[in-house]
Amino acid sequence: MDELELLKKDWQSDKPIYPELSYDDIYKMLHAKSSSIVKWIFYISIIELSLGIALTLINPKIESPAQFPNWIDTLSYFSIPFILVFMYLFYKNYKTITTTDNVKSLINSILKTRRTVKYYxxxxxxxxxxxxxxLTYVSYVEVNGGPDVFEASAHFKEYAVLGVVIVVATIGITAIIFGIYYLIYGILLKRLNKNYNELKKLEV
Incomplete structure (x- = not known):
């Protein structure tokens, strides 16, 4: 139970233990908590980008029998500017939240941060x-003799099996990655949503 919840519980009791907080005190508390959450979102995005760049640079040096299309490397490098844009937006949201001085602006900043995280x-x-x-396509084809052998001998049944394998593997891998994002960003967004709901009460 965080500090704000303890204070709210104390307000409902007959014998207050904590000093009564004013509107400004509660706002400052929510403001500080929101700033901290958005800062962590920014830090995590930096770590994620750094790992992504490292893997992209290391990948061409790894010897593998599987031949990946050249456009995959291009897509890897092409995605970096987009991630940098998201990082800039996270940083901008953080700076906006730290400098805002009223409830309405803080609420709008939280909404922008939530939207940016979802798009990211x-x-x-x-x-x-x-x-x-x-990855699934290349791996499957390599296991079945390589591109030349597979394409020369494959019929509708083989391609149907390949399609099912790709769909199942893609859904599984994407679901795992979504689960990781949900644990990391979901927890932060849940706390941010909690602050948002408290701020809406102050706005009334």
């Missing part, structure tokens, strides 16, 4: 789906 997660899930599909 959606963008990464789409990328994960693309990479998962290609």
């Amino acid at each position: 997660v959606l963008f990464n899930l789409i990328l994960a789906g693309i990479f998962s599909s290609v």
Whole structure:
């Protein structure tokens, strides 16, 4: 139970233990908590981008019998500017929240942050789906003799099986990544939503 919940519980009791807080005190508390949450979202995005760049740079050096399409590497590098844009938006949201001085502005900043996080997660899930599909296709074809052998001998049944394998694998991998995002960003957004609901009460 956080500090705000303890104070709210005390207000409902007959014998107050904590000092009564004013409107400004509650606002400052919610403001500080919201700023901290958005700051962590920004930090996590930096870590994620750093890991992504590291894997992209290391990947070409890894020897593998599987031949991935050249456009996969292009897509990896092409996605970096978009992630940088999201990082900028996270940082901008953080700076906006730390400098806002009224409830309405703070509420709007929280709404923008929630929306940015949702778009960021959606963008990464789409990328994960693309990479998962290609990885599954390449791996399946390699196991079955390589592209030349597979394409020369495959019929409708083989392609149907390949399609099912790609769909199942892509859904599974994307679901795992979504679960990771839900644990990381979902927890932060849940706390941010809690602050948002408390601020809406102050606005009344």
